[in-house]
Each structure stands twice: as C-alpha cells, then as structure tokens.
Amino acid sequence: ETGVTQSPTHLIKTRGQQVTLRCSSQSGHNTVSWYQQALGQGPQFIFQYYREEENGRGNFPPRFSGLQFPNYSSELNVNALELDDSALYLCASSAGQGRNSPLHFGNGTRLTVT
C-alpha cells in the first residue's frame, strides 16, 4: 500500500511569485484535503477535493486554488505569494469525504517566502 506522497519537500520563493505543490493520495483513497501548518500551530484547513471537485473550503483567499485529477492526485496553487504564506503545507487523503474517515498525511512541503 503506497502512502501519501508530496513534492517538492522544500521550496523557497520570493514574495509575489506563484507556486504549485503536488500530492499523490494513498491507494484506494478518493478524497484529498490540504492543510497549512504554521510553526507551532495546528493544521489549518484550506480545502478538500472529492471526485475532482472542491468539496469544502476554509478561510483562505481565492489566490489559494487547487485541482484534483482522475487518479485522485491533487495540486495546490498559491498566487501572489506573501511572507505569511511561509508554512508547512500538508496534503491528506482519506477513503471518503465523511466525518468518520481518518486523514492520512503526507510528509508535507516546507514553503519559505522571502
């Protein structure tokens, strides 16, 4: 069973640039959620994708967008990067979109915006 994989592991960008983060979900999982984790904080929900459609969104501006592909992999795009976007971005897959589905996290992408 293949776990959740994310790429890249680390990324350094300049303010105003755009970034794309990638995630492959665990085999058998059709739902992908993205979380932002600032240093010393808990994960904050960005959005969730189910069957290639956004299925819930947290309090993040529209410059945070995403995609899910037919193979259930996903991308997180962030435009016009700001210094406060520096964080660990976690992708989590689950076997369903429902509340009884535990999240399986990837190792995350550490984004630094300078």
Added chain:
Amino acid sequence: GQQVMQIPQYQHVQEGEDFTTYCNSSTTLSNIQWYKQRPGGHPVFLIQLVKSGEVKKQKRLTFQFGEAKKNSSLHITATQTTDVGTYFCAGWGGSQGNLIFGKGTKLSVKP
C-alpha cells in the same frame, strides 16, 4: 466559528511520569480524532471516538470522549522517550464540514 482548544500548550515530564492533554470544543462534536506529530514529521492518526462517554485504550494511551461530546482527553501512563511529539485533537465541524484541529500539546520527555 467553531473552535477546538487544547491545554496545556507544552508539557515537560520525566520519563516514567504520566501525561494528560485536554481538548475542548465550543460546540458539540460528532466525533473526535487524535493525531501525533513527531518533531519534523507529519500528523499520524491515532484514534477516533464517536460515542458519548466513550473510552478507548491503546497500550499506555487512554482516550476519553466527554458525555456532552464537547471535550476529550488523552492520558499516557508512564511516559517513554518515544512518546515525544505534539498531540493534536481534531473535531469534525465547521461551516465547511471539515476537520478542525486544536493547536496541540507538545510533550517532551526527559530520560
């Protein structure tokens, strides 16, 4: 909006001592999940509690869900250095129907 709060923020214990972290929600939860994040790692699912008053055990870890389904606790008996990490509770709720995480309790264990 819905909030999930955890206390304490930090806990330093001597190896062999017990440890407890508490989780409180501003609203009733349908379930609560617990995750552990090792330093430099990612959150790993530990357990889910669904029923009011439910108690579950995993070896030295005991998880409880309050009768009103608004609070939960994780208790570790006789901590070991392998218990080091941040423990998060997460409740299902929010206007978006998503999992809301607390800020976590960071546990350090002195050998």
